[in-house]
Amino acid sequence: MLGKGVVGGGGGTKAPKPSFVSYVRPEEIHTNEKEVTEKEVTLHLLPGEQLLCEASTVLKCVQEDSCQRGIYGRLVCTDFKIAFLGDDESALDNDETQFKNKVIGENDITLHCVDQIYGVFDEKKKTLFGQLKKYPEKLIIHCKDLRVFHFCLRYTKEEEVKRIVSGIIHHTQAPKLLKRLFLFSYATAAQNHTATDPKNHAVMFDTLQDWCWELERTKGNMKYKAVSVNEGYKVCERLPAYFVVPTPLPEEDVPRFHGHGIPIWCWSCHSGCAFKMSALPKEQDDGVLQIQKNFLDGIYKTIHRPPYEIVKTEDLSSNFLSLQEIQTAYSKFKQLFLIDNSTEFWDTDIKWFFPAESSSWLDIIRRCLKKAIEIIECLEAQNMNVLLLEENASDLCCLVSSLVQVMMDPHCRTRFGFQSLVQKEWIVGGHCFLDRCNHLRQSDKEEVPVFLLFLDCVWQLVHQHPPAFEFTETYLTVLSDSLYIPIFSTFFFNSPHQKDTNMHQRQLSLPLTQSKSSPKRGFFREETDHLIKNLLGKRISKLINSSEELQDNFREFYDSWRSKPPNYHGLLLPHIEGPEIKVWAQRYLRWIPEAQILGGGRVATLSKLLETMEEVQRLQEKIEERHHSQEALQAEAASLLRTSARLSSLFPFALLQRHSSKPVLPTSGWKALGDEEDLAKREDEFVDLGDV
């Protein structure tokens, strides 16, 4: 009844050149008509979540083995997510669903995760925003986690189309008030059953003790002191309630410029330490300038005298990256992975390197890693302290300082150590997540993926030195996704002050804050923890104590480190040559069925490792049992991955999208060779046909 619809745009009318080609015709869509009526999937709502609007008989288009398949279902929009409810999981076996994301289903898109919405009108793809005069026949949603959804609305009732399309546009694009964030309604509703994990050891840095502990851990307590001068954010709302400054710094200096111009301690090592400092406000008035100058001179004098000696100042506001550059690069880069269909994938394939490079995203990663190495060289080889300077000390300061710590401090390569680092440098350090992720849709100008850039830099390190980390790339990928899930409050505030005031007003208790530091815990089902937690990594607690000779050259320092086998418990530097900086394939390619390697990819070796790991554990238990009793239990612990020897390279993210083992064949041909044309025309060999 539905399959015989007439395709629009036919006939002799001169249509404008289509900018979007729908590769699926209604007659090509294979649907099981029974599904339409019989399979109703119930909408699962989180505590506090409310249904806003919905539409039925929406067709979700899925690419499968180079043909398109349509699944009928309901499209709903709540105050938390957009969800498609259809019988999509029919072909999935248990192995795959075992690794389901607990919060976000395969067809769920949180409102914050929506990046762009397109409508298809007469085969033309247009960006949708604001009030619509005409409603599209197809809705395409590009997500910030790089998923692409196609919803065909051709068979949906007109008023339902209007309601759902304008609902989705409104709830994802209209500016929002902070207090309207879903996490508040969730917290209120879920208060009773928010479980705190007692095993959570991540340090939150919201008490004086946390800072003292960190000082002690890094042996910085001789020269630095934790201060509570900003308790209750009396001095500055941008600074945390507690922080660490050089011991001789008079506490009364802190409030002079509302915390600006105060060197705030980040981290110490045996040979130096890193500070960050926000720049003083730019003043026109000569008198004020003079006062500022005198103040800074005083500060420098304080930190220049023994035991601080030399301080190298790195001004990250100039001579390094601009936030604008980062944003532009990422917008171009992500576009390479937001692929509408198979044809587009293969059409862009042969020319893929060029746009990937011209986005500069990889080059920006390289520059960040290089900057971190430069700073490490100062700290490690030249025994200098480093002062990172930035206007608000909350973007590139966070990035560079945390990269330095990941490379120098093995504790930061453990799971809790890494979470503590994120907490210290980014959350308490006042990175404006709300603005940088544009969660409230208030200003596009502030949107810059600084934290994502940091994760990508860390990924490069994890990729190059997997045994040095307690976590795997999957952990980082999941972490990057949780930026857009407004259940965890971690990434939804601009500063600890903002969080404290808002959480306080709403009488929220800490449990929520607790769970956010470890968004991973319970995010996947417990078994997957195995995968996320890098079993290769050992608990590392040793502090760096290698003594590097003083070298005045970055290259020399770097080459000398590279010439030795890496010590996974010590200083860890990335390789930054062109071929070494790679695309974070797991994050960027995971939803693209064409890019899926069936039964291959890194997960193939990882699952072998896990298998052996489990076996060794089982054997170990058996040996212990043997010691205790004669009766050996023959309990066969279910192996995590045993039955699924052929995981896809997209595991555990995209569920198996290609069911058959048919190969994917590139559909685009060869491009011109340009100046080699004459060579191409030549014969392989001179064919002498005299004797034929």
Add this chain to the structure above:
Amino acid sequence: MSLLRGLLGMELIGRSVRLFLDFQEKPASLGTFFILIDKEVIYICPFNGPIKGRVYITNYRLYLRSLETDSALILDVPLGVISRIEKMGGATSRGENSYGLDITCKDMRNLRFALKQEGHSRRDMFEILTRYAFPLAHSLPIFAFLNEEKFDVDGWMVYNPVEEYRRQGLPNHHWRITFINKCYELCDTYPALLVVPYRASDDDLRRVATFRSRNRIPVLSWIHPENKTVIMRCSQPLVGMSGKRNKDDEKYLDVIRETNRQVNKLTIYDARPNVNAVANKATGGGYESDDAYHNAELFFLDIHNIHVMRESLKKVKDIVYPNVEESHWLSSLESTHWLEHIKLVLTGAIQVADRVSSGKSSVVVHCSDGWDRTAQLTSLAMLMLDSYYRSIEGFEILVQKEWISFGHKFASRIGHGDKNHADADRSPIFLQFVDCVWQMSKQFPTAFEFNERFLIIILDHLYSCRFGTFLYNCESAREKQKVTERTVSLWSLINSNKDKFKNPFYTKEINRVLYPVASMRHLELWVNYYIRWNPRIKQQQPNPVEQRYMELLALRDEYIKRLEELQLANSPKLSDPSTSPSSPSQMMPHVQTHF
């Protein structure tokens, strides 16, 4: 240890055979008897600057040891790797280290040596190098004929065509083994043994040969064990400008098609781009037209010729040696087109494999002569289809069969012992194939028994001339030179040190078809091969994950052993039934199947 001996093993000068061990151990005691050159030079290292060293040249290798205390540099280069030796600077050239030799190698590096400017100090070195790097130009034998290394295993025994065809279930009702080419009179670049349709007589074959370039008729490479579709290889038909037809050829292809009753089409893959195939008509070649071959479908695979591939690899060298392009890495990589060529070769092979695996039809693959692109396509398709070829010995057989026996012109493509570095016949076709294999092993890290070192050692000895394996252009030439009697096989070296070349993650899976994803998003430059000379890029060896896995495996074995011991100690009563089922084999059911 035996490998080390192998690498630095016996070398022969004149008629004397002597064994000498590691140069590092006692270079002074070796005497000039073995060493043709022994002098101090400055090695101009592109990465660490000039290094003073002592160079020793034998008839097999150039060896340099640093004389500087802070540098552990050692160069050990088989002379076979040298493609070109140039003099740099003159006796009056100014500047430091401006006088010396510049050596271009086939393995993506250059070596520059500076010598003292007085007394023609480079002359002997130049002459000796030229003489022994290019023995053919001096009527000298290639080193492989002088090499008297001994190995526990004889690599020449690895490939036996009759056995390999028997493994494939041949001959059968439809396919026979023919000895028509026993003395290479049907086709001098084909092996002696061929598999052809049962219904085609030897006379038919002779008539078909007249219509195929260089008499390379369609013969069987591989047969699917279940659906019985086949991969055939051949050269282009001699259609020419006038569009000649040959009834015998047409009938022959139809006979091939009919070996499978259930399909009514035969698929022909012409590896070339369409335009090149058309252009080939001018020189008498061409492709199978629809009119003449009713029951065949023809597809072009758009793979370029040997000249394009050679230039592409040259560009790769430009961007990786000595310095790696840093911030514009991807665009410079793209400008070499190397990975695009890899993509097209893999795409072609996937198509061939899919056609056969799905049982849609039998496949005939050809390019112009059927010894370059054809060999790439058939061998890669076979690697995807047949898990046997993914084992160490299986891969050796695959190379031996599809490349060596079917006449890939190794001598011309590599230029063993030949001084003509600019020869247009040279081309990295085999390297490209090995690169494709590497790409596959990267995408399927558990599917191959061999590791990266295995592929690299094959490539190293593709040039080294230490083994007879890759010498000469075809089987008939090899037979004439008695290569198997007079030289050692590379597989002897590899198979007597198999552990070194094993991939610990290997999981044997019979009948699993592997389809790599031929997308630029997954293809990468093989850094550990192409950029291996650059100490800044060099990857950790062994790979840390692999190392950790090996440790785990060792731990597992140790526990199994301990458990066994405990069982023995704890259960003196043999009658106790509860202890007997816990033998390691039953306890670890899936371990046994996986390893």
